[in-house]
Amino acid sequence: MARLLYIELIKTFLKKRTFIGFAIVAVIVPLIEIAMKLEGGRFLQATTRSLQQDFFLVGNLFNAWLVSYNMMNSLWVHIPLLISFVAGDMLAGEATAGTYRLILIRPVSRTRILLAKYAATVFYTILFVFFLGALSIGLALPLLGRGDLIVFQHGILILPESDVAWRFLVAYLLAAWMMLTIASLAFFFSSFVENAIGPIVGTMGVLIVSFVIMSIPVELFESMRPYLFMYYTNIWQKVFHDPVPWETLWKDAAVLGAYSLAFLGAAWGIFVRKDILS
Amino acid sequence: MSSDVILQTSNLGKHFKRRWAVRHLDLEIHRGDVFGFLGPNGAGKSTTIRMLLSLIRPTEGDVFLFGHSLRTQRQLALKSVGGIVEKPDFYLYLTAYRNLEVVGALNGGTTKRRIFEVLDLVGLGQRAYDKVKTYSHGMKQRLGIAQALLSDPELVVLDEPTSGLDPQGMKEIRDLILHLSRAQKKTILLSSHLLHEVELVATRMAIINKGELVTQGEVKKLLDEGEKYVLLSGEPKKKLELLLRTQRCVQKVEEQTDGFRLAMEFSDIPQLTRTLVRNNIAVHAIIPRRSLEDYFLSLTENDGKL
Ligand SMILES: Nc1ncnc2c1ncn2[C@@H]1O[C@H](COP(=O)(O)OP(=O)(O)O)[C@@H](O)[C@H]1O
Numbered sequence: 001m002a003r004l005l006y007i008e009l010i011k012t013f014l015k016k017r018t019f020i021g022f023a024i025v026a027v028i029v030p031l032i033e034i035a036m037k038l039e040g041g042r043f044l045q046a047t048t049r050s051l052q053q054d055f056f057l058v059g060n061l062f063n064a065w066l067v068s069y070n071m072m073n074s075l076w077v078h079i080p081l082l083i084s085f086v087a088g089d090m091l092a093g094e095a096t097a098g099t100y101r102l103i104l105i106r107p108v109s110r111t112r113i114l115l116a117k118y119a120a121t122v123f124y125t126i127l128f129v130f131f132l133g134a135l136s137i138g139l140a141l142p143l144l145g146r147g148d149l150i151v152f153q154h155g156i157l158i159l160p161e162s163d164v165a166w167r168f169l170v171a172y173l174l175a176a177w178m179m180l181t182i183a184s185l186a187f188f189f190s191s192f193v194e195n196a197i198g199p200i201v202g203t204m205g206v207l208i209v210s211f212v213i214m215s216i217p218v219e220l221f222e223s224m225r226p227y228l229f230m231y232y233t234n235i236w237q238k239v240f241h242d243p244v245p246w247e248t249l250w251k252d253a254a255v256l257g258a259y260s261l262a263f264l265g266a267a268w269g270i271f272v273r274k275d276i277l278s
Numbered sequence: 279m280s281s282d283v284i285l286q287t288s289n290l291g292k293h294f295k296r297r298w299a300v301r302h303l304d305l306e307i308h309r310g311d312v313f314g315f316l317g318p319n320g321a322g323k324s325t326t327i328r329m330l331l332s333l334i335r336p337t338e339g340d341v342f343l344f345g346h347s348l349r350t351q352r353q354l355a356l357k358s359v360g361g362i363v364e365k366p367d368f369y370l371y372l373t374a375y376r377n378l379e380v381v382g383a384l385n386g387g388t389t390k391r392r393i394f395e396v397l398d399l400v401g402l403g404q405r406a407y408d409k410v411k412t413y414s415h416g417m418k419q420r421l422g423i424a425q426a427l428l429s430d431p432e433l434v435v436l437d438e439p440t441s442g443l444d445p446q447g448m449k450e451i452r453d454l455i456l457h458l459s460r461a462q463k464k465t466i467l468l469s470s471h472l473l474h475e476v477e478l479v480a481t482r483m484a485i486i487n488k489g490e491l492v493t494q495g496e497v498k499k500l501l502d503e504g505e506k507y508v509l510l511s512g513e514p515k516k517k518l519e520l521l522l523r524t525q526r527c528v529q530k531v532e533e534q535t536d537g538f539r540l541a542m543e544f545s546d547i548p549q550l551t552r553t554l555v556r557n558n559i560a561v562h563a564i565i566p567r568r569s570l571e572d573y574f575l576s577l578t579e580n581d582g583k584l
C-alpha cells in the first residue's frame with residue numbers, strides 16, 4: 001500500500017495543476033496582509049472605537065492573529081474551489097489522459113488503487129490548508145505584530161495572546177477536516193466522469209445550493225440545515241469560543257467525517273464496477 | 279482445460295446500450311502461440327481485449343487466464359499478463375522512466391535495472407529521462423510494449439501495435455514481436471485489421487466480424503484451406519489466353535474483365551512467368567490470391583457491415 005501511495009503522490013505532486021492552488025494562495029495571502037498593513041487599523045478602528053470607550057483595552061488589537069482569523073473567514077469559497085481542482089482530477093484525470101488503461105490492467109485490486117488515490121487526496125488537502133495557515137500566520141506575525149485576539153461572535157470576546165496559538169492549530173485541523181469533506185465530494189464526482197471540469201462544477205454547485213438553502217429563512221430550509229455538510233463550514237470558529245464547546249465540536253466533526261466516508265464509499269461503489277471505455 | 283491453454287474465453291459477450299459489441303466468443307490461446315486476432319474496424323477486437331484485461335466487465339461469459347477466472351480471481355489471473363489496449367497513453371508530464379516506475383509499483387515493485395532492460399529492448403534507453411510529452415507516436419507505441427513487458431509476463435497482449443506507424447515502424451514492431459516469441463518464449467496475442475500483418479508473424483489466429491468468431495486455427499492451415507488462385511493480366515490478350523490453356527501447371531483458366539483467373543499452385547508461378555516472357559507476353563500483374571484473403575477483403579471493404 002505504501003508503494004501505491006508513493007506513486008500517487010509522485011503523480012499528484014509532479015503535476016502543474018497541483019500547484020495552482022499553492023500559487024494562488026501564495027499570491028492572495030501576502031496581498032491581503034500587505035493591504036491590511038497599509039490600510040492599517042482603519043478597518044478595525046471603526047468597530048473598536050466605540051468599544052475602546054466602553055472597555056479598557058490595551059495593546060495592539062489589530063494584529064497578526066486577528067488578520068489570520070479573518071483570512072480563514074474570507075477564503076471559504078476559494079479554498080474549496082482550489083481543492084476541487086486537484087481532488088476532482090484524481091480519478092477523472094486518468095480517464096482524460098487514457099491512463100486508466102495503463103494502471104487498471106495490473107494485478108492490483110481497484111479498491112487498493114482507489115484507497116491510495118484517496119490517501120493522496122487527504123495528504124494534499126491537509127498540506128494545502130496548513131500551507132495557508134502557516135503562510136498566513138508566518139507572514140502576519142512579522143508584518144502586523146502580536147497581541148490579544150479580539151473575536152466577534154455572539155458578542156465580543158478577547159482572548160489573551162497566551163491562549164491563542166493552540167486555538168489556531170486546532171482551528172486549522174478542523175478546517176482541514178472540513179475541506180476533506182469537500183475534497184471527498186469532488187473525489188466522488190471524479191469517479192464517474194471523464195474529465196475534471198464536471199467534478200469542479202459539481203462541487204461548487206453543491207456548495208452554492210447549500211448556501212442558498214442555508215441563507216434563506218424559510219422553515220423548510222431551516223429544518224434541512226443540520227443535514228447539509230456545508231452547515232458545518234465554520235466548525236473551526238467554535239475553537240475561538242470561551243469555553244470551547246467541545247461536545248458540539250466533536251459531534252460536528254463526526255458528521256463531517258460521516259459525510260467524507262459516505263462520499264468515499266459512493267466513489268468506491270462506482271469505481272470498482274466502472275467499465276473503462278476511455 | 280489442458281495446461282497448455284493459457285487463455286480461454288467461454289461464451290464471452292459484451293452488450294453496449296442497444297447492441298452486442300462481442301458475442302458468443304470462444305477463444306483459446308496456447309503457450310508459445312503468436313495469436314493473431316484479426317477483424318475489420320469495429321469488429322470487437324478492442325472490446326474483447328478490454329475484457330481480457332479486466333477494464334470492462336463481460337455481460338456474459340468469462341475469461342480464464344492460466345486457469346484462473348477473471349471474475350473470481352482477477353489478481354491471480356492477471357499476474358503473468360502484460361498488455362496495451364488501443365492507443366498508447368501515458369502520463370505525459372512524467373518521464374518514460376517515471377511512467378514505468380508507476381507501472382512497476384502496480385506490479386508489486388520493479389528495479390531500475392529492469393526498467394532500463396525493457397527500455398533498451400524497444401530502443402528507448404537513451405530517452406528514458408525525457409518527458410513522454412516529447413515522444414512521437416511511434417516512440418509511445420514502443421514504450422507501450424516496454425510497459426507491457428516490465429513484469430516479464432508470460433502472455434503479452436498487444437492491441438493493433440502497428441496502427442499509425444510508417445512501414446519502417448511497422449517492420450520494427452514485427453521484428454520485436456518475433457524476437458519476443460522466439461528468443462524470450464513469450465505467448466503473444468496480437469490484434470490487427472490486416473491479414474497480411476497477421477500472416478507475417480502469427481502461428482495461430484482467429485477472425486472476428488461484427489463481434490462474432492468467424493474462424494480460429496493455425497494460420498497455415500486456414501490459409502491453405504479453401505481455394506488458391508492467381509490473377510494474371512498481360513498483353514496481347516489472345517496470345518496470352520492460348521498460351522495459358524496449353525500450360526500443364528495451369529488447371530483452369532477463367533476470363534475476367536481485367537485479366538485471367540488461374541487455378542494453379544503458387545510454386546509454379548516463377549516457371550509460368552518465364553514461359554510468358556519467353557513468348558513475348560507483356561505481363562502487367564501476377565497476383566497470388568487465397569479465398570481467405572478474398573473473404574477478409576470483402577469484410578474490410580464493406581467496413582464490417584456485410
Ligand atoms: N463505449 C461504447 N459504447 C457503445 N458502443 C461501443 C463502445 N465502444 C465500442 N463500441 C462498439 O463496439 C463495437 C466494437 O468496437 P471495438 O471493440 O473498438 O472494435 P475494434 O477494436 O475491432 O475496431 C463497435 O461497433 C463499436 O461501435
Ligand SMILES: [Mg+2]
Nearest residue numbers: 323324364438
Ligand atoms: Mg480497436
